[in-house]
Amino acid sequence: MINELTHQNNYCRYVSDKISHFSVEMLSAEYWQAKHAITGSAQGRGTTWFIQYHDDDKPENPDQQWVLRHYYRGGLIGKIINDSYLFTGMEQTRAAKEFTLLHHLHTLDLPAPMPIAFRVKRRGLFYQADLLSSRIENAQDLVAILSEKALDDTVWQRIGAIIKRFHQHNIYHHDLNAHNILINDKQQVFIIDFDQGEVRTNHSNKWQQGNIDRLKRSFLKELNKLPKFHFNEEHWQQLLSGYSE
Structure with a gap:
């Protein structure tokens, strides 16, 4: 209550x-x-x-x-x-x-x-x-994880599938980036930080592609900034395949 x-x-x-x-x-x-x-x-x-x-x-x-x-x-x-x-x-x-x-x-x-x-x-x-x-227990954000190791293709696909679930419910995330996606020790995927997020029922679906584009830009930003960051175009395509299923 x-x-x-x-x-x-x-x-x-x-x-x-x-x-x-x-x-x-x-x-x-x-x-x-x-x-x-x-x-x-x-x-x-x-x-x-x-x-x-x-x-x-x-x-x-x-x-x-x-x-x-x-x-x-x-x-x-x-x-x-x-x-x-x-x-x-x-x-x-x-x-x-x-x-x-x-x-x-x-x-x-x-x-x-x-x-x-x-x-x-x-x-x-x-x-x-x-x-x-x-708090999402026993979890790290993608930046912390990818700074240490690569993720399996199945995890990338799971990330895409989870984002799709939110979009299917018309959930707009104002700042979808690699810091706001968490994975716990059971390889479950979570999304956090919904400040300025909203349910978008009366909008075109362009915002969904905007979410995806923003996420990729965040991966590329970390790739250029960090000395080691396990992300490449193949990983991104696996995420998109999970999103498309």
Whole structure:
């Protein structure tokens, strides 16, 4: 069940069966640092925190692995405004839209993170936001994997097939790149980071090809940047064959 909580200038939604006693502070890294629950971090536009959550009210349940991310702007404007966005309504905030989309993906049984909670903090005409989602355990992104080893053709085909599943459900990913595709230790494929993603039911299918083109550009970018990166045109053709099936 999805619940709401408003406290001062903070508005939150959270999945109540994942958190017994929710508080606004759970959407801050400082809260988890004080509890010694931070298990790691990753750097992008900002710091993404990995959290291990233990529900004291349900000790029989295994610990949950979460990801806490603060929303930061990209590009030149991000160097000026950094993490503030113009507030035009709660449902239009980055956090609310991604939370809702992740919930939709979960109902479709698509391999993506599960939403846990989000916070929107109002500051006059602007807002800042944070998102908690489940962590894909025992997984690495494609850049990390391909920097170390090559993938079998069957895995490349599986990647293409998973992207096709999302597209068949009209799921648009705003930044489909090699960092946002994960593979776990069972060779299962997941897609993450659906910030600015959406369900596109009233658009032409050109956006689907745009997703594919963007992904290939990201592979070529890493190929030119990294000293070792196991990617070539044959790998790409195997991905396309999986997408086409």
